[in-house]
Amino acid sequence: MKFGVVVFPGSNCDRDCFYTVKNVLKQPVKYIWHKQTKLDDIDCAILPGGFSYGDYLRTGAIARFSPLMKQIYRFAQKGGLVIGICNGFQILLEAGLLPGAMLRNKNLHFICKYVYIKTETNKTPFTNFCSRNQILKIPIAHNEGNYYIDKSGLKTLEENRQIVFRYCSQDGAVNNQSNPNGALANIAGIINKNGNVLGMMPHPERSSEKILGSEDGFLIFKSIAAWLNPKI
Amino acid sequence: MVKPEVYKSLGLNDNEYQKILDILKREPTPTELAMFSVEWSEHCGYTRSRNWLKLLPKKGKYKSLIGEDSGGIIVDDLAVIFKMESHNHPSQVEPKQGAATGVGGIIRDIFTAGARPIASLNSLRFGSLTQTYNRYLLRGVVDGIQFYGNCVGVPTVGGEIYFDESYTGNCLVNVMCIGVAKKTKLARARATGYGNSIMYVGSSTGRDGIGGCSVLASHEFKESEEKRPAVQIGDPFTEKCLIEATLEALATGYVIGIKDMGAAGITCSTSEMASAGNSGMEVDIARVPRRESNMQPWEVMMSESQERMLVCVKKGKEKEIERIFSKWDLNAVVIGKVTDDGVVRIKDKGKIVAEIKAHSLTQSPVYDMPYKKPNYLDRLNKLDINKIPEPKNYNETLLKLLSSPSICSKKWVYEQYDHMVQTNTAVLPGSDASVLRLKGTNKALAATADCNSRYCFLNPYRGAQIAVAEAARNLVCSGAQAAAVTDCLNFGNPEKPDRFWQFKNCMEGIADACKFFDIPVVSGNVSFYNESPKGAIHPTPAIGMIGVINDIKKVCTQYFKKENEIIILLGSSKEELGGSEYLKVIHGLIKGDAPQLDLRLERAVQQTAQEAIKKGLASSAHDCSEGGLAVTLAECCISNNDNVMGALIDNLDFIGRKDTALFGESQSRIVISCNKKSAGKIRAIAQNFAAPFRIIGTTGGKNLKISSGKNVLINLPIKRILDKWTNSLQSLITA
Numbered sequence: 001m002k003f004g005v006v007v008f009p010g011s012n013c014d015r016d017c018f019y020t021v022k023n024v025l026k027q028p029v030k031y032i033w034h035k036q037t038k039l040d041d042i043d044c045a046i047l048p049g050g051f052s053y054g055d056y057l058r059t060g061a062i063a064r065f066s067p068l069m070k071q072i073y074r075f076a077q078k079g080g081l082v083i084g085i086c087n088g089f090q091i092l093l094e095a096g097l098l099p100g101a102m103l104r105n106k107n108l109h110f111i112c113k114y115v116y117i118k119t120e121t122n123k124t125p126f127t128n129f130c131s132r133n134q135i136l137k138i139p140i141a142h143n144e145g146n147y148y149i150d151k152s153g154l155k156t157l158e159e160n161r162q163i164v165f166r167y168c169s170q171d172g173a174v175n176n177q178s179n180p181n182g183a184l185a186n187i188a189g190i191i192n193k194n195g196n197v198l199g200m201m202p203h204p205e206r207s208s209e210k211i212l213g214s215e216d217g218f219l220i221f222k223s224i225a226a227w228l229n230p231k232i
Numbered sequence: 233m234v235k236p237e238v239y240k241s242l243g244l245n246d247n248e249y250q251k252i253l254d255i256l257k258r259e260p261t262p263t264e265l266a267m268f269s270v271e272w273s274e275h276c277g278y279t280r281s282r283n284w285l286k287l288l289p290k291k292g293k294y295k296s297l298i299g300e301d302s303g304g305i306i307v308d309d310l311a312v313i314f315k316m317e318s319h320n321h322p323s324q325v326e327p328k329q330g331a332a333t334g335v336g337g338i339i340r341d342i343f344t345a346g347a348r349p350i351a352s353l354n355s356l357r358f359g360s361l362t363q364t365y366n367r368y369l370l371r372g373v374v375d376g377i378q379f380y381g382n383c384v385g386v387p388t389v390g391g392e393i394y395f396d397e398s399y400t401g402n403c404l405v406n407v408m409c410i411g412v413a414k415k416t417k418l419a420r421a422r423a424t425g426y427g428n429s430i431m432y433v434g435s436s437t438g439r440d441g442i443g444g445c446s447v448l449a450s451h452e453f454k455e456s457e458e459k460r461p462a463v464q465i466g467d468p469f470t471e472k473c474l475i476e477a478t479l480e481a482l483a484t485g486y487v488i489g490i491k492d493m494g495a496a497g498i499t500c501s502t503s504e505m506a507s508a509g510n511s512g513m514e515v516d517i518a519r520v521p522r523r524e525s526n527m528q529p530w531e532v533m534m535s536e537s538q539e540r541m542l543v544c545v546k547k548g549k550e551k552e553i554e555r556i557f558s559k560w561d562l563n564a565v566v567i568g569k570v571t572d573d574g575v576v577r578i579k580d581k582g583k584i585v586a587e588i589k590a591h592s593l594t595q596s597p598v599y600d601m602p603y604k605k606p607n608y609l610d611r612l613n614k615l616d617i618n619k620i621p622e623p624k625n626y627n628e629t630l631l632k633l634l635s636s637p638s639i640c641s642k643k644w645v646y647e648q649y650d651h652m653v654q655t656n657t658a659v660l661p662g663s664d665a666s667v668l669r670l671k672g673t674n675k676a677l678a679a680t681a682d683c684n685s686r687y688c689f690l691n692p693y694r695g696a697q698i699a700v701a702e703a704a705r706n707l708v709c710s711g712a713q714a715a716a717v718t719d720c721l722n723f724g725n726p727e728k729p730d731r732f733w734q735f736k737n738c739m740e741g742i743a744d745a746c747k748f749f750d751i752p753v754v755s756g757n758v759s760f761y762n763e764s765p766k767g768a769i770h771p772t773p774a775i776g777m778i779g780v781i782n783d784i785k786k787v788c789t790q791y792f793k794k795e796n797e798i799i800i801l802l803g804s805s806k807e808e809l810g811g812s813e814y815l816k817v818i819h820g821l822i823k824g825d826a827p828q829l830d831l832r833l834e835r836a837v838q839q840t841a842q843e844a845i846k847k848g849l850a851s852s853a854h855d856c857s858e859g860g861l862a863v864t865l866a867e868c869c870i871s872n873n874d875n876v877m878g879a880l881i882d883n884l885d886f887i888g889r890k891d892t893a894l895f896g897e898s899q900s901r902i903v904i905s906c907n908k909k910s911a912g913k914i915r916a917i918a919q920n921f922a923a924p925f926r927i928i929g930t931t932g933g934k935n936l937k938i939s940s941g942k943n944v945l946i947n948l949p950i951k952r953i954l955d956k957w958t959n960s961l962q963s964l965i966t967a
Contacts (some may be wrong), residue, residue: 009469009472009473009560009561010383010469010472010473012383012384012385012472012653013385013653015654016653016654016655019655019671020655023671049653050385051382051383051385051468051469051472053469054383054467054468054469054470055383055469056469109378109647109648110378110382110648110649110650111647111648112382112646112647112648112649112650112651112652113647139652141382141650141652141653143382170874203652205655206652206653206655208655209655211658211669211784212652212655212657212658213658213660
């Protein structure tokens, strides 16, 4: 199994994702430059956090036009696993690989802190190592994480069980108080209908080692590895 | 003939102008005059401070590295490079961009040394938040730091913010950056080797920031509003690309030297790189990529456009370097070459516009400034504590202190900074020091920035010593051994003898304390002329200190961990209140002398805490500082949001007035918590180092209760304390 971490100019969690896969998950991984027009032989593409193209214009709006994104699109259509974290999630929204859009955080500030999220479904390649409703302690760090989708879109997400993570309190309460950024229905992460493209605002790579204050994010990396190679 | 008002408007005096004539043996061209004016400014040339900077020790326990633009220490096979720098005046004029470019500039100083920037800290000072403009400044500065730091991907992991009237009209924005490199991979800021190429890389050049360092940074601050165009505009996205491209370029081995174009842009980088390499340099500025048309040669030379660097490249390897920078969509243009005549020769389309010996630019005049103790000081130092009424209600006093903006939680600020990117932050902001693991090793770094400028105002020598001692104490509380210092020296107008007296005494204080603790000062920055029409700021020698933790598993934090643990006070409380936050907030006084400091006692207390943490005996350790012991204990109870708990303090040694024991700011005190079995072992360690040791209470419960015999002085629900401490800053800002 091979992981590829996409590097856009302005990505700044690329090295963190690379480190987590290589040194914590101990799986092969390589960087994929955004100007590449061919996608290497990989099983899972990670679109990392950061400020691709400075997030100028609108988060993810320029990155989606990178030459590589066409290949990511094709890879996803063929069922390849794609995970977009933070800015990566924003890019997936702009690219139309996931539905909805991001608004600025409700308090109009960048927010960096540990939050709790509830795993709404563990029947995905990205959460099969979690138990259902498991609460994860995981950090967020973004300016635009206030997820929005129209009413019918939300209904579709809910009917298809596409909402993977919701912000919650330490003991699992999903409500306004436990919603850090104003995201609709406390949505922290969603998956596409086919179940192979996940976008999430919180950073699993920042919570994959005890020394960083939480290992809960590592469950997501372990889930991907287990999905790709059930023998592990 | 150059008219005096011309060179005076550039900040040069008559003598300096005469000296320029003597050096050139002719009239300077406009470009040359501009070049001298910036290189000989205090900001670039340290003309007024240099004689005193010599006092600072350069050697310590770890091998120190003193580079052209930054310094550091060697830890095993790694070089840890760091530096703190001010961006005060630009921030006062235009807080968001002023602070943002402050962050960008110091980050460039680190990666041009070949080190990947791994963290930033900052030390900020503002006037009272009751004034609208000060609130605007705080909001703008925080916005600038988050805007730049978050995008560039360098975590802002810690710092300090204080509020005092003396900063109204002249806020302070000091930013520190830390980087790490393999020790064999460091880069120098010099140009050597006849015929090697000089390349310009990064953003294009515009008219922004012209005169920033000579006009904004080297004069008193009056007509600030008119100087807005002298503030630069930052582009963190370009800087992020520049970091990656530069580190990639350095890895090729084809880069002989590299320097950031910060203050005074091309002028500074050409002359200082040539001078540092004992070389000359010839560049044609017609080749400099521009973003504005019709720029005059002197404007190109003075521009402080951001995110640009000058690189000396091995002849024949220019294409390799260009390829790397164009991969990141950045300019990389050969603009000249290294020569061997020691002259910096600037051409514009082949025509010479400046021709000066590099050394004569960089060997700026040095002045011995007169100094005199301020008249007001003796009066201020007198404090009769018997005239200070004791609090009637200790609960209310504590709550008031905890909601003072200088003491309360800075969560509103640091949650706007990405403090976790790069996945090294092992102790997040909100403890005594931030801790960063060093990937690939078992070690970690601890970092802090400290300075109580009120102490420095009341007693510059001791105040500066306390800044060093407190920084070291903060590091010790996180499990580290203090290793090295960068200082950012913020003072008023050095031409006024009372201001210079403060500077001189602070220098002596830092030097003596650093020598005592065997900590070198490896880098730093001087910022004079921090004055508003109302007078000078409090002297503020901010101390950025780095410590080393040899075993990452032995990291310690300030908050209580478990109920029913023993609470120990190392060190002892004296009956003193001088310079305290209590005097200021409760009694409206800035008075008395700075707290006493016995360096040997300080060392004994630090060694005890260090040993206890190293042996795994301490559950928590927290330094006692502003607000005194009561505030320290409250912070131990509440600063871990996920696990707040109360404490029962029933065995304090009240030698005199109770308010001095609870709110006085005696130095050399650390509060430790530990399990019952460990207490005896810590007592033995304390005895060994001759540090005062006393068990003062136990953790647990829902209240913080402090009593003296049967007399309960403080009894407050933790929730109430937490609420006051957490929400005060935000409510003051949004008031």
